[in-house]
Amino acid sequence: MKKMLxxxxxxxxxxxxxxxxxxxxxxxxxxxxxxxxxxxxGPLTGPAAVYGxxxxxxxxxxxxxxxAAGGLNGVNFxxxxxxDQHDATKVAANYASLLxxxxxxxxxxxxxxxxxxxxxxxxxxxxxxxxxSASGDDIPxxxxxxxxxxxxxxxxxVAAEYVKTLGLNSIGVFYKSDDPYSNGIYEQFKENLKGSDxxxxxxxxxxxxxxxxxxxxxxxxxxxxxMPIYYQPAAIFMxxxxxxxxxxxxxxxxxxxxxxxxQLDFSTIPQEISMLSHFDSNATEGAAAEFIKKYTEKYxxxxxxxxxxxxxxxxYAIYNAMKAAIKAGKEIPVTISASDLSDILKEQFTGxxxxxxxxxSDIKWQDxxxxxxxxxxxxxxxxxx
Numbered sequence: 001m002k003k004m005l006x007x008x009x010x011x012x013x014x015x016x017x018x019x020x021x022x023x024x025x026x027x028x029x030x031x032x033x034x035x036x037x038x039x040x041x042g043p044l045t046g047p048a049a050v051y052g053x054x055x056x057x058x059x060x061x062x063x064x065x066x067x068a069a070g071g072l073n074g075v076n077f078x079x080x081x082x083x084d085q086h087d088a089t090k091v092a093a094n095y096a097s098l099l100x101x102x103x104x105x106x107x108x109x110x111x112x113x114x115x116x117x118x119x120x121x122x123x124x125x126x127x128x129x130x131x132x133s134a135s136g137d138d139i140p141x142x143x144x145x146x147x148x149x150x151x152x153x154x155x156x157x158v159a160a161e162y163v164k165t166l167g168l169n170s171i172g173v174f175y176k177s178d179d180p181y182s183n184g185i186y187e188q189f190k191e192n193l194k195g196s197d198x199x200x201x202x203x204x205x206x207x208x209x210x211x212x213x214x215x216x217x218x219x220x221x222x223x224x225x226x227m228p229i230y231y232q233p234a235a236i237f238m239x240x241x242x243x244x245x246x247x248x249x250x251x252x253x254x255x256x257x258x259x260x261x262x263q264l265d266f267s268t269i270p271q272e273i274s275m276l277s278h279f280d281s282n283a284t285e286g287a288a289a290e291f292i293k294k295y296t297e298k299y300x301x302x303x304x305x306x307x308x309x310x311x312x313x314x315x316y317a318i319y320n321a322m323k324a325a326i327k328a329g330k331e332i333p334v335t336i337s338a339s340d341l342s343d344i345l346k347e348q349f350t351g352x353x354x355x356x357x358x359x360x361s362d363i364k365w366q367d368x369x370x371x372x373x374x375x376x377x378x379x380x381x382x383x384x385x
Contacts (some may be wrong), residue, residue: 030102033335035078036071036322038315040062040099041091041118042110044083047232050259052110054308055132055301056081056290059107062315072322074333078102079315084114092118099125104341107314108145110307112136112152112181119145128342130318130349132310135255136180137188140369144342144347148310148317148359150278151370152181152228155254156188158375159226159276163198165304170199172222174215174237176229177204185228185254205233216241223249231259238269245271248383252276258305260380270384277378278359279306291358306359313357320355321348 030037040059042052057283060079067076080101082094091114098106106122108131109115115134122129123142130146132138137153140146149156163171173189176182193200201213216237219225223246227234234257247270257275266273281304283289291312295304322332325344332344349365356362360373 004009028257029099030104030335030337033102033104035076036100036104037078037080038105038107038318038336039082039101040107040109040311041082041084041094041098043086043116044081046085046087048086048111048230050085050134050231050262050303050305051307052081052086054303055107055110055311057131057303057313058295058308059315060328061294061298062312062319064274065320066315072319072332073326077315077319084109085307086111086114088113088117090114092121095121099127099338103127104336104338105129105318105345107132107311108139109134112139112184113179115139115179126339126342128318128338128345130314132314133255133307135185137184143346143369146365146369147371148314148363148382149371150276150375151254152184153188154370155276156185156190156228157192159228159252160186160189160192161376162276163193163224163226164196166224168198168199168224170222172201172203172219172225174203174205174212174219174225174227174229176206176233178206179229181256182229186226189226189228195383209233210236212237212240216244220244220246222246224251227251227253228256229253230256231263234261235264238264238271238273242271247271250274250383255306257380258307262302266381269381272379272383273381274377274379276375277306278373278375279309280376280378281305281309287356287358299319309358313359313363316357317355317363318345321345324348325355357375 042055043049044052056215061076063079084094100176106127106129110130110133112134112190119139122144126144128144129149133149135152136150176187203218250272253275281287291309325348330344348366354362354364363373365371
């Protein structure tokens with residue numbers, strides 16, 4: 001009986017120890033940190049790599065600048081970027097690796113579908129993340145998540161408000177119904193277009209479709225086509241439609257259009273191509289121009305886009321929020337756990353903290369994690385005269 005009791009107690013001790021180790025979660029991974037660690041999961045290879053590479057390059061550039069200036073009270077930062085190929089099934093492994101690498105704060109993910117998975121995973125460990133470009137409305141649904149980019153709902157709302165000012169009777173829409181990014185923007189666009197007299201010719205595609213002849217035929221009379229999609233299918237559509245859609249028509253997209261310049265020969269497309277943006281890649285003055293100069297000197301113009309500009313701002317916003325917290329009396333040791341740092345950063349981002357950088361001035365965040373800043377219509381290509 002005593003032997004059985006001893007065995008039972010031994011088993012209970014093992015179980016308690018195992019549960020304790022599990023409960024420590026992310027905290028134990030930061031115990032040996034000698035640098036503050038920021039992580040991200042994004043597409044560094046594959047069709048969406050132009051986004052992930054821009055985020056990796058820009059975030060690292062910000063880290064290098066901060067470290068060269070003395071870090072945070074003499075402590076440097078480290079940036080870790082892992083490849084998810086825009087595949088949500090790869091995020092869990094990346095997330096675990098980032099935690100094991102001592103991650104204390106994160107840029108989350110680069111794109112929306114993986115971002116939804118990252119957001120869910122980060123809740124239990126209370127990991128703060130400020131994503132540069134995962135724009136899904138549900139990305140910041142948990143209190144530890146924030147966006148530097150416009151949420152899809154915000155993009156859809158701003159796009160609808162812009163379209164209402166154009167005096168159009170009808171517009172065309174081309175979107176991907178099985179993509180959370182595309183569908184999310186369009187649903188909010190439709191909602192915010194209600195009450196206007198604008199009729200909509202709606203066309204959709206799904207999966208890896210690459211023949212858009214049917215959709216082009218449906219939209220051939222439209223002089224304005226809203227395309228809340230990523231740049232790869234947009235480039236295919238524009239190439240196939242160049243001689244069918246009116247030459248004076250306008251293609252209007254959101255941040256997914258970023259990357260078109262490297263995918264499409266603009267000289268072959270007669271129509272105007274424009275997008276909703278918070279970054280002007282042709283800026284000649286101000287913070288955006290300074291970022292462009294530094295980025296192109298260090299990397300190249302081919303991967304320059306607003307995803308990278310936003311990531312650069314994310315790193316600096318986190319750094320400045322940490323500085324503000326320390327100034328307010330908070331202690332942030334280099335071995336601080338992800339959860340403890342998250343509590344500090346959440347207090348800053350939902351308080352009076354503001355940030356001015358490459359993608360906007362006096363940027364603030366709502367309690368739901370959405371960003372508040374101005375948007376512009378950025379013309380990628382003028383209509384051919």
